[in-house]
Amino acid sequence: MAIINGKRVSIPTPREVEGSKIKKASNISPNRRLVIEKEENSFETIKDEGIYKLDDFTKISNIPDRTKGNFFEIRSNLSKEIIKSQVIDLGTKLFRNQDLKFDEINCDWFIVPNYRLPKNWHHLAKETPLLIVFPTDYPNNPPIGFYLKADLKISPNGHFYDLAYHSAAKEPLKCGWKWYCVYVQDKAWQPHFVRGINDWKKGDNLWTYFQLITEVLESTDH
Structure with missing residues (x-):
């Protein structure tokens, strides 16, 4: 029994x-x-x-059951190839002068070492390391928030936590990171169906998510 x-x-x-x-x-x-x-x-x-x-x-x-929030599990080869392609695209165009740190084996995460913060953050810092953790089923689901170094301590906009909500990955919190809430509502994330590796450019992707990051960091809403 x-x-x-x-x-x-x-x-x-x-x-x-x-x-x-x-x-x-x-x-x-x-x-x-x-x-x-x-x-x-x-x-x-x-x-x-x-x-x-x-x-x-x-x-x-x-x-x-849940799909969002599954992290650091076995990732499909297609997910790996899409993540690699997107990270390389950002690295050569948006962060071309930086040495990005990237999980090349399972494609679970990547780090922008010197992410430029908007002006409303400059009284705290002008730049900071920024970490993205990819869900196992990416790109079907987006990252759940992102991570800034914990020594930044506060955010002028709020949304910056010692804990991770919405089933976001908690592992980075043990390694000196804090979680910044950027939660994409259900069905709002719309990646393109991938037949060829470059098809991801036709729908929501990592560029889209960095637009959200820029918007939320610049926002004056709490």
């Missing part, structure tokens, strides 16, 4: 059970996923190929 969404469910023996059998026993609906509730409000997603030790007090929840 295990407790799934408050109900006791019979789980096949032995106590060490494949994730696929737990899902089958729970009659999970499409676009939902199962998580094991652990101590201190932590959760572990149940995967089909995983092996899990269950007892009568194991609590399992059935929650909505």
Whole structure:
């Protein structure tokens, strides 16, 4: 037995059970996923190929699946090629005098070492390192905010946090970064369907996202 969404469910023996059998026993609906509730409000997603030790007090929840916020997972080759192409395009045109730092292996992130801040920031700093983290399903979904070095401390516009919201990647917060909120509403991001590698230029892309960054950093709205 295990407790799934408050109900006791019979789980096949032995106590060490494949994730696929737990899902089958729970009659999970499409676009939902199962998580094991652990101590201190932590959760572990149940995967089909995983092996899990269950007892009568194991609590399992059935929650909505999500695509946004998946970071640092296995990225498709197409996603990698699109990200590489976009970063190279920005590097040769927008940041051509800078030595961009880029994750060339999995294409999870890239850093502009000296991003020029707008005038309303100049009492704090004229430039700063800026980090972009790409969702695993990029370009279908955009980055969720961006990151500036934590020693910048404050923003004249607000929106600058020690925590990451909207399921943004939290890993950079452990490495001296703070998160700046630029959240694209559902269905507002419209990348072009890619048949050839340059098709990304016809829809929303990294250039679009840097336009949003410029706009939000210059904004006087809080």
